[in-house]
Amino acid sequence: MNAQDVINFLQDNPSFFEDNPDVLTQITVPHHTGGQAISLTERQVSTLREKLAQVQGKLSELVGFGEENDSISAKVHHLTLSLLIAESFESVSQSLYTHLTEGFAVPHVQLRIWNSILKRPLPEFVEVSEELLFFAADLQRPLCGPVQQAEVQAWFGESAEQLRSWALIPLRRDAQVFGMLALGSEDAQRFFPEMGTLYVERIGDLVSAAVLRHIG
Known part of the structure; x- marks a missing residue:
């Protein structure tokens, strides 16, 4: 047996x-x-x-x-409600910075807008290079992890040297990219390539809609 x-x-x-x-x-x-x-x-x-x-x-x-x-x-x-009641681009950007830095605890946030019908004399509307325009246009989804994009890093001034991870979120009008929301952190694991981006993409959609409502 x-x-x-x-x-x-x-x-x-x-x-x-x-x-x-x-x-x-x-x-x-x-x-x-x-x-x-x-x-x-x-x-x-x-x-x-x-x-x-x-x-x-x-x-x-x-x-x-x-x-x-x-x-x-x-x-x-909460971010959605804040963007809905914002009555100007300035209110949109202020709400965005406040909620991301305080609510989501993202230490560094930068917003850039281009190809806009209506511009403002604000840092968000500073001209960007053609190289960055092509780079952003090729993003099919948010890019998370370490970033080798000197122009984007320069948006964060002296803080850029301490940043170890990034989330670059393209802002879209239909299929056209008209801006970028950039998040930075000193924590190398805050934003990483394998992370889920569902909520990050939704934030990008919300910001795109809110910005377009005021600048066209």
């Missing part, structure tokens, strides 16, 4: 241990962490405890993700 014969027998006779309850206490197996042998029943209990601990860990992780998503959704909601 080999191991498979034993397995086949137990599968064909599911009531075996019910009919022979003492067998479970008589069989001993090595403890999975080493040491003295334990009964089969004790081994089953130990295995079930381990599986329970794994399930509880996964559940805690899922609850944590859910709470984090709820928190981000609430912040996006």
Whole structure:
């Protein structure tokens, strides 16, 4: 008789241990962490405890993700309301900076607008290079992680040298990119290439709509 014969027998006779309850206490197996042998029943209990601990860990992780998503959704909601009631471009930009730096705890935020019908004598409307225009036009989604874009880095002045991660969000009028929202952080893991960008993209859509409402 080999191991498979034993397995086949137990599968064909599911009531075996019910009919022979003492067998479970008589069989001993090595403890999975080493040491003295334990009964089969004790081994089953130990295995079930381990599986329970794994399930509880996964559940805690899922609850944590859910709470984090709820928190981000609430912040996006507050930003949306603020942009909706903004009565000028200046109000839009001020609301944006306030909510991103205080609500989302993004330490460095810069906004640039180009190809606008109506311009303002503000830093947000400073001319950008043709190279940056092409760079932004090629972005299909927000670019997160380290950035090798000297012109964008220069927007942050002296702080640029301390920044380790970035999120560059193209602003669109239909398919045309007309600006960029740039977020920077000293934390190298704040924005990284593999991160999900759903909320970042939504913020980009909100800012695009709010800006276009005031500058055309």
